[in-house]
Amino acid sequence: MATYAGVPVCIKDLENIARASMPVDAWGYYDSGANSEQTKLNNTFAFDEYRLHPRMLRDVSAISTETTVLGQRIRTPLGVAPCAMHKLAHSEGELATSRAAASHGSIMILSTYSTTSLERVIAQGGGATQYWMQLYVYRDRAVSESIVRRAEKAGFKALVLTVDAPILGRRLVDARNKFNPPAHLHLENFMDPSVVNQAGGYVPDLAKSTAETFGATFGANGDQSLSWENGIAWLKTITTLPIIVKGILTKEDTELAIQYGCAGVIVSNHGGRQLDGTLASIDALPQVVEAAQDKIEVYMDGGIRRGSDIFKALALGARAVFVARPVLWGLAYKGEEGARLALELLQSELELTMALAGTANTGQIDESFVYQPTNRWVRYKPAPAQGGRRRRELAAKL
Ligand SMILES: Cc1cc2nc3c(=O)[nH]c(=O)nc-3n(C[C@H](O)[C@H](O)[C@H](O)COP(=O)(O)O)c2cc1C
Numbered sequence: 001m002a003t004y005a006g007v008p009v010c011i012k013d014l015e016n017i018a019r020a021s022m023p024v025d026a027w028g029y030y031d032s033g034a035n036s037e038q039t040k041l042n043n044t045f046a047f048d049e050y051r052l053h054p055r056m057l058r059d060v061s062a063i064s065t066e067t068t069v070l071g072q073r074i075r076t077p078l079g080v081a082p083c084a085m086h087k088l089a090h091s092e093g094e095l096a097t098s099r100a101a102a103s104h105g106s107i108m109i110l111s112t113y114s115t116t117s118l119e120r121v122i123a124q125g126g127g128a129t130q131y132w133m134q135l136y137v138y139r140d141r142a143v144s145e146s147i148v149r150r151a152e153k154a155g156f157k158a159l160v161l162t163v164d165a166p167i168l169g170r171r172l173v174d175a176r177n178k179f180n181p182p183a184h185l186h187l188e189n190f191m192d193p194s195v196v197n198q199a200g201g202y203v204p205d206l207a208k209s210t211a212e213t214f215g216a217t218f219g220a221n222g223d224q225s226l227s228w229e230n231g232i233a234w235l236k237t238i239t240t241l242p243i244i245v246k247g248i249l250t251k252e253d254t255e256l257a258i259q260y261g262c263a264g265v266i267v268s269n270h271g272g273r274q275l276d277g278t279l280a281s282i283d284a285l286p287q288v289v290e291a292a293q294d295k296i297e298v299y300m301d302g303g304i305r306r307g308s309d310i311f312k313a314l315a316l317g318a319r320a321v322f323v324a325r326p327v328l329w330g331l332a333y334k335g336e337e338g339a340r341l342a343l344e345l346l347q348s349e350l351e352l353t354m355a356l357a358g359t360a361n362t363g364q365i366d367e368s369f370v371y372q373p374t375n376r377w378v379r380y381k382p383a384p385a386q387g388g389r390r391r392r393e394l395a396a397k398l
């Protein structure tokens with residue numbers, strides 16, 4: 001652990017500690033965006049374009065961040081986004097994250113490329129929170145199906161299909177560092193005999209991978225011909241778990257997600273690690289919310305570093321948000337305790353923002369609380385936010 005003169009009191013502090021303490025190439029892998037990193041940077045900066053529009057003299061003596069997701073009540077709209085290889089940050093990896101998420105009441109989305117098996121990760125939660133399983137669909141559908149079956153059996157509540165990565169984005173930092181995960185780590189979800197495809201080499205074996213093959217293996221295993229029909233429609237034939245599509249940035253794809261019976265979408269650009277130059281997630285959110293028309297749930301991730309960022313996302317219609325790098329930085333700082341700290345810092349900042357903005361519960365947060373000076377659309381063209389109406393209904397119940 002890095003020497004750090006002081007107690008980390010915000011996510012930026014955790015970032016600085018992680019940067020100073022992690023091996024350069026592992027830090028690079030976590031931190032990097034694709035190409036010029038425009039999207040990665042924009043994800044965080046774009047939040048600054050939205051200003052808060054607070055209300056005064058409202059009873060904020062009891063703040064509740066409760067909401068519902070997929071019909072289940074949850075303590076907080078802040079969850080953990082799927083990230084590969086938590087053990088690059090800490091030896092306890094996903095087990096530590098899982099304990100932190102469960103004790104915080106946060107949904108955890110587990111990456112298929114976790115360094116701990118899905119069964120071991122969910123076992124840490126003690127039923128305290130929801131786990132969702134992130135998937136890629138492989139050329140050999142049997143490989144994907146076996147992961148779905150295991151996730152169902154283990155008690156995962158939803159499947160999160162990542163659709164923005166038919167091929168791995170080009171991360172220049174990783175190329176410069178010749179990043180290759182350490183050979184002692186294992187992608188444990190692929191160690192179960194049920195997912196081993198002897199013929200196709202679908203088992204990314206980190207012990208055998210090299211800087212040259214790591215990204216290529218991902219591409220070789222994935223199905224670049226994946227479509228709504230052969231991906232989502234197929235998935236629906238093999239499972240009854242709700243399907244959430246991760247990596248949506250447009251109204252057109254939101255409409256397709258509705259048409260194909262998805263339960264929700266995650267507005268995301270993969271933390272700027274895939275296609276560089278896209279809209280920031282927060283900028284894409286309003287059009288997705290508008291297209292969703294309350295028919296499916298809308299979540300978002302990308303660039304959230306402060307509680308006020310969460311507040312803005314909720315105001316623009318997100319039902320819940322997910323963070324990736326902040327949790328990894330917390331893990332690098334102090335394992336489970338550090339991951340929990342990352343969630344707690346964001347949570348307490350969200351609660352503070354809610355109180356100062358005059359909102360006692362998430363049901364009261366709607367589009368009237370954000371103002372975009374450079375684009376008055378958000379404030380003056382009444383946003384179609386599902387957030388607004390749904391939350392007012394929820395507020396009435398809380
Ligand atoms: C190190 C790292 C690994 C990631 N691995 C995955 C993954 O395995 N599957 C996936 O769908 N998204 C993955 N993501 C993307 C995140 O789920 C998420 O979309 C994005 O990072 C959120 O932005 P943030 O890091 O600014 O919070 C990864 C992101 C990072 C930083």
Ligand SMILES: CC(C)CC(=O)C(=O)O
Nearest residue numbers: 084113165168218270273
């Ligand atoms: C192993 C990778 C496919 C994980 C990922 O999605 C990422 O690094 O962004």
